Amino acid sequence: MNKFRYLLLALIAAVTFSSFAGSNDDPTRYRRISICNILVKHDNEKFADEIEKQFLKIPVSEQYNDHNLSVRVVNTDLKKMKDDDEITAFVKRNHLGSRLAGKWFNRNLLDGTCNMDLVKSRGLYDASSFDYEMAQRSARGKALLEDAGEDLIGNTYLLMHEITYVDKAKRSKTWGMIGAIALGALTAAGGGSSQQISNVMNSTNNLISSYKGFAVKVHTRLYRLKWDDETSNRFYNEFYAATPNPEIAKKFEENRDKFKLEYVGDVISKGGRTSFLGIREEEPELMIRKACQRALDENVSELQKKYDQFRIKSPVVSVSPTITVNIGLKEGVSPESKYEVLEAQEKDGKTVYKRIAVIKPVPNLIWDNRFMAQEELAYGANFGATTFTKVSGGEIIPGYLVRQIE
Amino acid sequence: MKVLSILSLSLLISVSAVAQTLIPDKNEKGKWGYVNDKGDKIIDYKYDEAGYFDDGVATVKKGDNYGIINSDGKEVIAVKYNLIEPPNKNIYRVAADGKVKDGVLMDEKYGFISKDGKILLKPEFEEIGTFNDNGVAYIKKGNLYGYINRDIDIIIPCKYNAVGSYNADGFVWVAEGAKYEKNSSKFSGGKLGIFDLQGKAIVPLKYKAVGYYTPYKFNPSSKYLESLHYNHRTILKEAPDNALFAPHHITQENLSVMPAGVKGFYGSANNGATKNAVYTTSGEMLVKDGNNFSFVFYPTDGFALVKDNKSKFNFMNLNTGKLLLKKPLSDAWAFNNGLAIVSRDGNKYEIMNTDGEPVSPLYKNIFPETDGRFIVKSDASGSELLYGLIDRQGREIIPANHIYIYPPADGRIACMTHDKEAGYKDLDGNWVIKGDLKNVYSFKGGLALAKKSNGWGLLDNTGNEVVSCKWKTCKLGDFAKEGYIWVSEEEGDDAQFMLLRISDDKLVSTDKYKWVRTFGSDFDEVAIVGSNANNVGIITKEGKLIVPAEFSVDQAREAYNFLKENPGKEWGEFDTYRVKLYSNPKRNKGKLSSKLESSLWDY
Known part of the structure; x- marks a missing residue:
């Protein structure tokens, strides 16, 4: 059983964090x-x-x-x-x-x-x-x-x-x-010729x-x-x-x-x-x-x-030089919102999530990822991710999951 | 005053370019101001929202209004706008005079202000479009439209009831004084013109109908081709572009955008576009409107092909304005390199030069020029139509006694004589490939489909068999590109095709299919095959049927796309069930009040 627990823990740890081995190298897979x-x-x-x-x-x-x-x-x-x-x-x-x-x-x-x-x-x-x-x-x-x-x-x-x-x-x-x-x-x-012209184009209304x-x-x-x-x-x-x-x-x-x-x-x-x-x-x-x-x-x-x-959980993409997460206006991120950072842990063979820290978005660095934000030249449309600052808690590493709390 | 973390501070230093870092800060009363990196107040807490400084300015909000302040706290753009959008090259699009109702901004008007507060376009426009690839955007005031460029210069003032979209070449049509019919969503009346990107009238705004000319592609309709003999059809399909510039309307039923690459424009005071003027794309009028012609085509070689109200043709000399011929023609193509194909009596055709003189004998028909040669059709043998080839001087290169002649391709002319001798001639009419040839098709990419006594195969341009001529039927295709050919041991309706690899002239497999499409028709690496068009599947170049022949063509395509997204997957019965289900529109027609048929569900 201990061996199995260890395997499961290793398995879950391997797929949760960004430093994946093998085929799970993508930190956004979660x-x-x-x-x-x-x-x-x-x-x-x-x-x-x-x-x-x-x-x-x-x-x-x-x-x-x-x-x-x-x-x-x-x-x-x-x-x-x-x-x-x-x-x-x-x-x-x-x-x-x-x-x-x-x-x-x-x-x-x-x-x-x-x-x-x-x-x-x-x-x-x-x-x-x-x-x-x-x-x-x-x-x-x-x-x-x-x-x-x-x-x-x-x-x-x-x-x-x-x-x-x-x-x-x-x-x-x-x-x-x-x-x-x-x-x-x-x-x-x-x-100009008796031969018919065939280029009939369709029209829409x-x-x-x-x-x-x-x-x-x-x-x-x-x-x-x-x-x-x-x-x-x-x-x-x-x-x-x-x-x-x-x-x-x-x-x-x-x-x-x-x-x-x-x-x-x-x-x-x-x-x-x-x-x-x-x-x-x-x-x-x-x-x-x-x-x-x-x-x-x-x-x-x-x-x-x-x-x-x-509520969705999204992975922390990077922590240096800044904390970034691939969520934005589409997910309802606003300057007033707060998010908890979670670490997935194994407990009795199951996944549980432990709060590690609390973060909030930097007001002017919220990604506008709404549909057609780029075409609109909306502010923040080209950010690619929202930047956060830590409000409280311990060390955050890429791959930890983020979930809105208010 | 809040204490900022080191992380935020370093971030802000990287974001802001100002000498003193100013950071938005919120006080206990919920108002925003700005502090420096020590936390000292620099700009008073008087805003309801405060953005970060970027390039020396920041957006702020008071109540429902936005403005821009500089690092001294001075309003560069007054805080009175409903909306200030992010700047584009130091120009802000702003909205003013709107009201917020139920959280929605209504009745606002748009304009542009520069970063230093100069009003570039007063906010009095209900709509301003997005700048397109040409760097222009429409503007709308009341019910009237115009255009601006990226410098916010009004290039077309707001006085037009309707405007088109600029095409890739920078032309747009406009309408003034037109009436809109709400029920039909069309407009009628008014004057039309065509403008360029500088707002210059290329076609003046005075016409009831405007349109454009594009080069004529010799592409007869399939319906027309069906009525012809097979050989004639194929010849017509292989004929090249011709210099006849056909007119196209920009109709009043649908507001439209012209394609790129138009050759010129026409304008007419008549709804039917008759008696039209002709303009170049730089706005030079080549032919005046109000002339006596039913229609004027775009000129070539100094002459405009014209059609009168009796549907007869002539050529007008652009320099003199005079008609070339005393007696009009029954049919005509525009001049192309100094020659035109014409018919004087509606029965026979000839090639005519720009002096109006015949250059060639008369033929039943003459096809457009390829490589300096014209295929001609003759009825000299009575009821039987035969083909020949003439040059630009009208000389017979290949006598008009051939059962068929294809346009030159790869320097070879596929043909069959009246005596049923088939083969390939060069541009001078000399045999270069002949012998035991019963039927031939044109070369493409160095290969041609040809039939010998024992059957069909592929020849190279020296006449050697690349694919042995032993097959009863072959499917036409772009063999050089595909590398494969469908061959059959049967003929006619009984023909079932097998896949043969051209490189080694070997069958990939002996599986047979009645209905096949060539590789490259739909996907490069696979082909669609089956027993008929409603029972097809997907086959690889190795001859493996990876999607069973149970689908329509569209479904088979979808099935293949599904396999591409799931590499390694083997097709199963349930996959067939699902593909057919997903293309069944009935699955989205069910009623909320009902229990849907189980066959509409995938799980």
């Missing part, structure tokens, strides 16, 4: 929260299709693991959600908990096979050591699974985003347009005037995958199949409701106007993406402030 984003589309509202199109282009932030499912959009013609019932009912009715859990194990829908590849990869475990301990069914193996459960699978969230266009009537009045990408179609009459000042309101509801001992034990014992097994596959289908998503809470964005700065005239639809993405990012950072369990 255990992330996994999220799944779904758009609740009011399909009879203005710009619903445009919003959907841009939403589907927004990637999961690099601060999180992409845990998206095949269904990215659900449609409603309800003018207003009655509380959160409709959305929670959808989540339950469609067994989203079981699907998010299934994705963790790369569960094959067709034959029920599972594997631990994603767990190993996202948990930064040494793959061969992990496989060995699993095969031995050792106590350490059990501890690794519990560790993966609590720190990884249990940190899986579903975000249901209800995005609606905010009609700024005044702004949409002004129609004057600035260049679209369209080119006029050739006129065959102008051709984007209304840039409507896109300027485009604003959306986003109501985001947060759910967390319940992965307690009961759930994980049941999964490993009853539904995990290393080789094709129709019976287990069928059993899983019949028991999808055993995997639950718990409602955590919600936030609503302010509906503020996003500047047209940085939008090229030939891509006016980027304005919609900018408005949506910024509002989504704002909501995510608000949710982090509101709900401790949803």
Whole structure:
């Protein structure tokens, strides 16, 4: 056991700190929260299709693991959600908990096979050591699974985003347009030969005037995958199949409701106007993406402030000459915020986080990493990281994790 | 007064360039001022926000307003602006006269102020665009648009209802006096013109229609080609650019940006662009508007091809303004190096010089020049159309009795005589490769597909077989670039292709596919193959099918991209399920109130 504990400690230490050996040399690799984003589309509202199109282009932030499912959009013609019932009912009715859990194990829908590849990869475990301990069914193996459960699978969230266009009537009045990408179609009459001219170009009808000042309101509801001992034990014992097994596959289908998503809470964005700065005239639809993405990012950072369990941990990138962390305005960093610096430690075979220090951002050195900040020539867009100063505590080394506390 | 850590201090020294380091500091009342590195107050605590000094100035805020102060605490830019954006080359974009409502700034107007406080552009513009690669940005005041440059000079004043976007060459169209129709989102009426980056009118603002000319690419539509005999199609496809400059409209339906590389502009007082003027890109008017022509093309060799209102053609001498021909033409191409292909009666074509005299005999058709040669089509044999090759003097290099002749390529002309003798001639019409050749295609990159008695293969430009001529069918491609060729032992609809490596003339594998795309069509290192266009997969140059032939072409491409992102992965049944699912739009059409079909989920 001591040997196993030592191995686990070494393993976790190796993957947590920046001085990685082997393939884990990247200090920005760390255990992330996994999220799944779904758009609740009011399909009879203005710009619903445009919003959907841009939403589907927004990637999961690099601060999180992409845990998206095949269904990215659900449609409603309800003018207003009655509380959160409709959305929670959808989540339950469609067994989203079981699907998010299934994705963790790369569960094959067709034959029920599972594997631990994603767990190993996202948990930064040494793959061969992990496989060995699993095969031995050792106590350490059990501890690794519990560790993966609590720190990884249990940190899986579903975000249901209800995005609606905010009609700024005044702004949409002004129609004057600035260049679209369209080119006029050739006129065959102008051709000098009996042979037809074939260079017909497509045209688009984007209304840039409507896109300027485009604003959306986003109501985001947060759910967390319940992965307690009961759930994980049941999964490993009853539904995990290393080789094709129709019976287990069928059993899983019949028991999808055993995997639950718990409602955590919600936030609503302010509906503020996003500047047209940085939008090229030939891509006016980027304005919609900018408005949506910024509002989504704002909501995510608000949710982090509101709900401790949803707060991300980001690694310290450097400490000399200054403390820098790759978070910025997108994650809600502000001059008033404070962050704790955590060291990942092993305790009874599991990962625990110990506070080492408290830091705060240097006000004028906050990275503006919001979508299109660079195109906007926003201040701080080219920083690459936010600079922090230490408020209290001990020595900080790269690879320690940082989490907001206020 | 707070004590700053050594770390912060050293950081600030590295950030600030001022002789005395000034650091923002907040007092007990929450107000900001500035202290030096000893902590002594230098600038009073009177601001609600205070930025760090950079190059001797700092942004401060009082209430809802921003300003800029210097290290003496003096306001260089008064604290009265809704917004002061970070400077770009010592110029600040500012906003004024706005109101903050529910946290949102509304009704603000934008302008520019220099670092020393000089107002470069008064904040009275509702919008100011981003400076593009040309260094210009649009400005908007009320409903009118203009443009400024990076020196904040107004190059186009704000008096136009609509403006286009400057193209890469620095031209933009503008409209004055146009009316906007909200329902259709179009504008109508008004005058159009084209401006350059200095705001000079290249095409004056007086036209109902403006457009541009680009060099004509001889690229007949696929629909047109389908109606032609195969050989004619291929010849047409291989024909080069021609000097006919086709007009393009900048329509009023979509505000547009011109492509780069336009040759000139036209302007017309008529919505249909008839009787148009012609301008060079420097604004010189070559042809006046209000002329008698339905359309005037961009001039070449001192002549403008013109079309009258009976759809007849002629050439106008730019110097004299006179028409070249007394009798107009039924069809014509613009002059190219002193020669033009024309038809006087609509039935036969000839080559004409700039004196209006025929240079060549009459032919059924004449194709654009390549390497000083014209392919001609003759009906001298009655109903059968035959091809020949003439030079710029109209002399027959290859008599017009060939079943086909391809444009010259790699110094070789693929052709077949009336007697079905196939081979390759040089530019003087002499045979350089002939013999047991039944059918030939043009050379490209030193290789040509050719058929001998025993079948198809590849020849080099001396006529040697690089790939043995023994195959019933081969797929056309850019062989020299790809290094591989698809060959078949069958013909016609029964043909199923195998992959052959050109370098050693050996089959990579004997697996056969009915539907194949060449390497390089989609990806350089793999090709898409299958039984038909809806059941394709991905094959490597080693002949291994790494994605099964179960997908559409787009899905196969996606599948391959997935494999590229997951090196070492072997394709499985579940991967097929997921690729098909991810390209199924139904998965995002489900209703919130329903239970979605299980086939829409990937887990």
